[in-house]
Amino acid sequence: MKNRITRFVPLFYIIFLMIPIYWLLNMSFKTTNEILGGFTLYPHNFTFANYATILTDPSWYRGYINSIEYVFINTVFSVAVALPAAYAFSRYRFLGDKHLFFWLLTNRMAPPAVFALPVFQLYSEVGLFDTPWAVALAHTLFNIPLAVWILEGFMGGVPTALDETAFVDGYSFPRFFFRIFIPTIAAGIGVACFFCFMFSWVELLLAKTLTSVAAKPIAAIMTKTASASGYQLGLLAAAGSLTLIPGAVVVYFVRNYIAKGFALGRV
Amino acid sequence: MSNKIVNQKAWFLVAPVFLVVAFNALIPLMTVVNFSVQETFGDNVFTWAGVQWFQDVLHSERFHNALLKQLLFSAIVLAIEIPLGLAIALTMPRKGIWVSFCLILMALPLLIPWNVVGSMWNIMALPDIGLLAKMINGLGIDYNYTRQPVAAWFTIVLMDVWHWTSLVVLLCYAGLVSIPDAYYQAAKVDGAKPWAVFRYIQLPKLKHVLTIAVLLRFMDSFMIYTEVSVLTGGGPGNATTFLSIDLVKIALGQFDLGPAAAMSLIYFMIILAMSWLFYTLMMKNEES
Numbered sequence: 001m002k003n004r005i006t007r008f009v010p011l012f013y014i015i016f017l018m019i020p021i022y023w024l025l026n027m028s029f030k031t032t033n034e035i036l037g038g039f040t041l042y043p044h045n046f047t048f049a050n051y052a053t054i055l056t057d058p059s060w061y062r063g064y065i066n067s068i069e070y071v072f073i074n075t076v077f078s079v080a081v082a083l084p085a086a087y088a089f090s091r092y093r094f095l096g097d098k099h100l101f102f103w104l105l106t107n108r109m110a111p112p113a114v115f116a117l118p119v120f121q122l123y124s125e126v127g128l129f130d131t132p133w134a135v136a137l138a139h140t141l142f143n144i145p146l147a148v149w150i151l152e153g154f155m156g157g158v159p160t161a162l163d164e165t166a167f168v169d170g171y172s173f174p175r176f177f178f179r180i181f182i183p184t185i186a187a188g189i190g191v192a193c194f195f196c197f198m199f200s201w202v203e204l205l206l207a208k209t210l211t212s213v214a215a216k217p218i219a220a221i222m223t224k225t226a227s228a229s230g231y232q233l234g235l236l237a238a239a240g241s242l243t244l245i246p247g248a249v250v251v252y253f254v255r256n257y258i259a260k261g262f263a264l265g266r267v
Numbered sequence: 268m269s270n271k272i273v274n275q276k277a278w279f280l281v282a283p284v285f286l287v288v289a290f291n292a293l294i295p296l297m298t299v300v301n302f303s304v305q306e307t308f309g310d311n312v313f314t315w316a317g318v319q320w321f322q323d324v325l326h327s328e329r330f331h332n333a334l335l336k337q338l339l340f341s342a343i344v345l346a347i348e349i350p351l352g353l354a355i356a357l358t359m360p361r362k363g364i365w366v367s368f369c370l371i372l373m374a375l376p377l378l379i380p381w382n383v384v385g386s387m388w389n390i391m392a393l394p395d396i397g398l399l400a401k402m403i404n405g406l407g408i409d410y411n412y413t414r415q416p417v418a419a420w421f422t423i424v425l426m427d428v429w430h431w432t433s434l435v436v437l438l439c440y441a442g443l444v445s446i447p448d449a450y451y452q453a454a455k456v457d458g459a460k461p462w463a464v465f466r467y468i469q470l471p472k473l474k475h476v477l478t479i480a481v482l483l484r485f486m487d488s489f490m491i492y493t494e495v496s497v498l499t500g501g502g503p504g505n506a507t508t509f510l511s512i513d514l515v516k517i518a519l520g521q522f523d524l525g526p527a528a529a530m531s532l533i534y535f536m537i538i539l540a541m542s543w544l545f546y547t548l549m550m551k552n553e554e555s
Contacts, residue, residue, distance in 0.1 A: 006451045009358040014372050020387045020429060021375070023398050027390055039396055046349075083281045088280035093271045099348045100281065102546060107292050109542045112491035113511045115532040117518050118295030141291040144284055204382045205515075223497065237390060240383040247378025248371075254367055255367045258437060 021244070027237035035233050040099040050238035063218030064242065066132060070167065070215070073136035075196040078143040079151075079189060086151035087177070090159065104145040112205045115141065120209050134210040135217070139203060150195060150261065154188025191261035194254045201246060218243060272288075302528035319531035333513040334506070340509060341488040344427050348484060349477070351428070353433025357469070359440055370440075373433040383498025388426040392498075399425075399513065412499065416506035419499050423507055426494060431487070435480045442476035443469065475552050482545040489538055510534055 027035060028050055029043040054060040088094070089101055119138055120129070128134040162184065166176040180190070208220040222239050254261065306316040324330050360366055365385040374552065377386070391399040392412050399422070403410040446468065454464050492511040495501070501508035501516070508516075518527035 084280035085284040088277035092277035118298035
């Protein structure tokens with residue numbers, strides 16, 4: 001009896017998760033009149049108009065391109081830089097290693113609210129303001145520490161005998177690293193990429209602060225619509241629904257590693 | 268930890284990370300420190316203000332209130348999400364096609380931009396047209412999150428539970444699948460009750476992932492900004508003006524750089540201290 005009830009707990013939880021998503025989709029297929037006209041559980045006048053507006057108006061769809069652009073730059077850059085560092089932390093002891101590791105982590109802990117203004121000033125100073133590079137670079141603040149942490153966790157699971165054998169066999173360090181080591185921890189790299197993608201994709205405060213027109217992310221366009229043009233809930237819901245797609249696609253690819261990834265490779 | 272080779276050349280491998288993060292973190296942090304001890308009247312003219320701003324902030328009621336609200340929020344959210352996430356992970360199937368399905372659907376809220384999460388719950392909670400508002404009204408309870416502080420808190424907590432419980436579930440799940448089958452079989456032979464299995468087999472193995480869960484959830488709930496700012500904007504009144512929201516108001520809204528900088532540093536110090544505590548605990552676990 002008890003077993004039967006507990007088996008349904010995950011199901012109830014998933015239903016609870018899906019309700020707001022359903023509601024968002026529901027709103028996105030409604031006309032403004034229907035939304036303001038009253039409460040309806042499903043769209044009575046089913047319309048794609050909201051999506052059509054977004055996909056044909058450059059001031060809307062440019063936002064998605066901008067977002068994906070900086071997320072992509074950020075992911076590649078963060079993981080590329082984090083790989084050697086994670087190897088160092090996982091294999092060697094060196095002066096200040098523990099302090100450095102914790103210092104890196106503190107940046108994952110820094111509230112973006114603290115950094116928004118000074119980062120804005122810094123990036124304006126070096127001429128990166130309103131480019132995808134600015135947002136990509138700013139997001140490395142929390143993504144590099146995270147990538148180092150995850151990769152270090154995964155590398156810890158690879159026996160050091162692998163390195164030693166390779167060096168005895170006469171491999172140089174770069175050759176060993178690219179030919180043997182990187183393929184060995186491919187899953188870990190995938191998970192690290194996933195997390196960099198995720199945190200860069202969901203962040204808004206820094207992305208909004210560092211852009212004005214040319215590189216504006218979709219999230220910032222949405223907040224502006226919400227406040228500026230009255231209450232176009234249908235449009236807002238459609239824009240929100242479209243932001244679900246990249247996440248859903250990416251999570252599908254890492255589904256087998258996702259649990260281990262969330263444990264930062266440390267189980 | 269023990270079989271590592273001492274090699275100072277490893278610094279070369281770490282150098283790129285060090286340089287990038289230093290550029291991103293140290294320069295802005297020094298800017299904040301600069302602002303926090305100076306007074307400005309615009310035009311880039313700064314005068315020395317000493318610890319004036321720190322004293323002001325530490326004695327201001329506004330700061331105390333915002334900090335208390337932020338702490339209360341973190342405490343509530345942790346108290347709900349950790350046990351709930353653990354319970355869901357324990358009841359999840361370990362094998363079969365349902366596993367991937369569950370994992371993908373559960374991970375979905377984590378991948379939604381934070382302002383969209385705010386908008387989603389805004390649409391859910393709107394009076395007259397929101398599903399959540401309708402459901403609560405249907406129970407005969409008066410509910411309007413833009414007017415009642417309690418309703419606003421309830422909505423924000425519910426939103427955060429919706430948004431982040433999956434993180435705890437996934438962490439715990441990862442911990443659970445790493446327990447070898449032999450442990451369970453041994454428990455079966457001994458005739459252990461489910462509670463005993465949980466207490467003596469599962470919980471010790473989960474200690475590590477639970478520490479990570481608490482660390483991440485504490486950090487992120489303590490810095491929550493976007494979702495709350497979209498949903499309530501800190502209102503009604505100041506009911507949900509957390510530290511992060513107040514900080515952005517002061518820094519980017521009023522442009523009071525000195526007090527904002529002092530507040531930032533105090534805020535950062537609190538997070539650092541708490542995180543260091545969790546981190547030390549975690550590393551202790553890892554070594555034992």
